[in-house]
Amino acid sequence: MNTDFYILLGILIMILILLILVVVLFVKTRQLKKRLDRFMKGREGKSLEQDIIDLFEDNKLLKASTEKNKKNIRVLTKKMELSFQKMGLVKYDAFHQMGGQLSFCLCMLDDNNNGFIINSVHSTEGCYSYTKEIKAGESAIDLGTEEAEALSIALGEQ
Numbered sequence: 001m002n003t004d005f006y007i008l009l010g011i012l013i014m015i016l017i018l019l020i021l022v023v024v025l026f027v028k029t030r031q032l033k034k035r036l037d038r039f040m041k042g043r044e045g046k047s048l049e050q051d052i053i054d055l056f057e058d059n060k061l062l063k064a065s066t067e068k069n070k071k072n073i074r075v076l077t078k079k080m081e082l083s084f085q086k087m088g089l090v091k092y093d094a095f096h097q098m099g100g101q102l103s104f105c106l107c108m109l110d111d112n113n114n115g116f117i118i119n120s121v122h123s124t125e126g127c128y129s130y131t132k133e134i135k136a137g138e139s140a141i142d143l144g145t146e147e148a149e150a151l152s153i154a155l156g157e158q
Contacts, residue, residue, distance in 0.1 A: 081111040088153030090146045094121045107150040113137035115154075117147050 086109040094103035102122035109115035117139070119130045132141050137155055139147075152158050 083110060084108040084115060085111055086113070086115075086154040086156070088150040088155075090150045090153070092146050095123055103146075105144075105146040105150040107134070107147070107154040109134060109137070109154045113155065117143070117150060119144065119147055 086107075088105075088107040090105045091101040092103050092105075093101050103120060105117060105119045107115065107117045113134065113136055115134050117132045117134060119132070121128045121130070132139050132143065132147065134151065137151070139151070143151060149158070
């Protein structure tokens with residue numbers, strides 16, 4: 001009989017512990033439900049599900065916009081290669097009698113070092129301009145001292 005009492009007492013203690021655990025779990029579940037209800041309520045009563053759907057739609061729009069921007073950047077980069085980006089300017093006195101540096105050489109090159117040199121010579125009779133084509137940083141026609149200096153400046157060698 002004594003053992004039956006201890007077994008019954010052990011079962012009652014286990015039931016009491018389980019009852020306490022059930023109450024604790026019930027309280028925690030209730031707290032989680034409150035938090036979930038608060039979380040699921042969106043702005044102005046919108047559901048969280050609708051917010052997530054809206055975010056996915058926004059994400060799709062952003063991806064499309066990003067791809068369009070990447071394409072535009074590639075096009076602009078390609079066009080930039082062909083625009084004049086490098087410049088060299090040398091002013092000089094062509095005839096050493098004019099009393100000023102009114103003549104000049106202007107070299108303009110794109111990203112691939114293609115472009116031209118304009119040599120404008122100012123004299124008492126007038127102003128004369130000459131151009132020379134530059135391909136890959138080289139001229140097929142011999143360059144004068146000032147023209148070579150303008151090309152060197154444009155190429156970043158000076």
